Amino acid sequence: MCSSRLLALGLWLIAASASAAPAWEALGKPLAANEIASWDIDVRPDGVGLPPGHGSVEEGQVVYDTHCASCHGTFGESTDYLALAGGVGSLGTATPQRTVGSKLDYATTLWDYINRAMPFNRSKALSVNEVYAVTAYVLNLNDILPADAVLDERSLPQVEMPNRKGFTQAHGMMRADGKPDVRNTACMKDCLKTPPQVSSALPAGFTHQLYGELGPHFRQFMVAAPAAAAPTPAALAASNGCLACHAAQQTRVGPAFADVARRYAAVADAPAQLRQKVRAGGSGVWGSALMPPQTTVTDAALDQILGWILAGAAAP
């Protein structure tokens, strides 16, 4: 019974995916590496995900006193807010104290939590090094690190926490009365007892009647983003660093583009001559200032820039 249902469900899923795929395949786009990196912020117990950085207990005390002590107490002893230190060995007793020292199994979790969520009113306000420093200080408050300790991305995962083997998720992160973030346990086998019933709170066909076919509208926006407008020659001159020394109308370190245009107005193969000068660099033609050889600008960009200069370097 159960297996035939599952089989039917499987076939239904396959059929659904096969028929639905063409309608939606045009949606979305592969994420670039930097886009994934902006989401991929977790730090794992073994230290994977820790950014390079370092901070000492001493530096951490300054950060802690500024951002943390008002709620957590000077020594992490706060009783009306979340205590950070003490309580080691109290988890199994009638009055469990959940603190960094008594609860956490990995020091990297502390780093991750501070980095994501603290200070409470201004999360993400601390720099990477400040997070390392304040992590070191909180571990020092728990007598886990000596007062002269310095943490970095290599030493933090090596820190041995007192509760290394005793971590549970049966309650909230720290408080005795806190609720856990999730209550679900991972199901790995025979999990769906009944096929899922997908439904909408709206009447059947409501959206379709109201808006018509939505798919084409989505595709219009999301399939082919219009190609970025080609950069103007002036923009190319800026992005290739020409404007660091040259200006369109004024003489700076190098000659004004307008002066160059005037001097080469009657020269037949001006673009070729100028291209060679830009590539090789030189000095003494317009003054003693040296123009370094320009090797990074592409031929296509250089031709555009030179055409723009010889035409008088008009503002875009």
Added chain:
Amino acid sequence: MSDPMRIRAAVKGEKVEVKILMSHVMETGQRKDAEGAVVPAHYITKVTASCNGRDVLSADWGPSVSKNPYLSFRFKGGAKGDKLKVTWTDTAGDSRSDEVSIG
């Protein structure tokens, strides 16, 4: 011997601000354990603080002070680099002294 106190002393304007966290069970003597037996009293009775040998605080404590007591006070006449010494004595006759430099 009990755990060391955590002491922070820093000059703030004209005064020195001192923050102390002591590690002590502070049993009142009125609590009963799971078997119903009274847990014997064990609490700090005397706290003193001195700056370069001069007493700046003296306190008589009783069973109403919490476990792992936190104490903060300010006094005049201290300077950066002075030695601040804090001592407590409890009902069991135990005592602990810790010293820091005022920062």
